[in-house]
Amino acid sequence: MLQSIADNIWIADGADVSFHGFPYPTRMVIVRLSGGDLWIWSPIDLNEELRGKLISLGPVHHLVSPNKLHHLFLSRWHECFPQAHLWGPASIIGKRPDLTFERGLTDEPPAAWSRDIDQAWFRGSPLLDEVAFFHRASGTAIFGDLVQAFGEDYLRTKWKPWQRCLARLSGITALTGAHAPLDLRLSFLDRRLARKARATVLNWQPERVVMAHGQWQRSGGSVFLAQSLSWMG
Template identity: 35%
Template sequence: MDCYKLYEPINTLKPVADNVWIVDGPEITMRYLGFGMPFPTRMTVFRLADGALWIHSPTTLTEQLAREIKALGHVRFLVAPNPLHYWWIKDWKDQFPQAVTYAAPGVRKAAAGRFDGFEVDLGEQPPPEWARQIDQVSVRGDFFSEVVFLHGGSRTLVLTDLIENFEPGRIRCHAMRWLTRIGGVCDPDGKTPYDMRLTFLRHRADVRANVRQMLDWQPQQAIVAHGRWYERNAVPELERAFRWVM
């Protein structure tokens, strides 16, 4: 039995806005403080003006999902947005060899041995291939960094672990309920996990500037990888979730 009640149906495209979709994936277990902590997974798909698909934090690739993706457009970009979100990049690259793989800071080291074929490192500014349609900000810490993206046409913000928002009613395991409570990542007050904030202690001014950039973009919705995402009221949700650094 899964520890977390998944966001069914999984492994299928779900529309979010014009040219924006999510795919809710299976549960994955990460080691945390000696525990196996289960996470629901979620990827995001943007379709660009020329029909190219930009895929953020790919989830497991099933035959049915591959057919849906091929019907949607041609996969050109595969993005690993932080050192925890690269696991299925290899499977997608094998299926879509024409796609270019992009790595956030720290991903190459984390993925070594699992996937060593990253082709482009993400920096402070969006690469020219998508700069006119997708903006980005790099939130850097001492041992963890994440790149956050904005789809300009729909004003959809995409984060990964900088906000986690687990719904208590979906958690079946007592240990998971305990860990999400002490981590400060329970809906309706999901935010950056307390332990993860340690990596930003020396970079608070930079992180504050990064968050202000996100707010200045005035996103309408904000997608997160784990838990309930924000279908509306993205700006007040960001202000609430990042109050620890503002």
């Protein structure tokens, strides 16, 4: 279930979830910080096998949602790891008043992970803002919904023919740009702040790109992201 992609960073793929009737794959990222604590990004559905593997890696201290959509399993995780801090942008803090978050995430990484992880806050849309992350030691950029790269095998297996056509027209497949969905792109009415965040991301010069939905990139991350985020102008 856990796949190591470099020293002190792992990914785990979870079960599909339904988003407006479309099956979406899920993926989380686990980083072991310099002090030994685990930083969990976009937690997937938690089971005992996964819980046991995480405990063997270190103490779970941070549960991170990149935007207001990646919250489905936070309650379960916090029940299992009550000592963990919950993090996310202000938009998810407002959406989940039942959970106690730390301060809203912005461009400035909290001291808890600033030695290991950078971040960039994409804003300008009334629908969604997102914080992207960069694990410096492994050269890995981490995205939630602003980068989607559905593979043809997944679409052929899980999506109906008309849904597959829509995916390609929307540009969210690995072969059609690996963009954010078209409706989300169009909602960025003020793209200046988004372009500023993109400049930060490209300055990281990532080698790998891991996203929640689709085929993650093992190499050539900078070129991949320049193409994926080109719609920002």
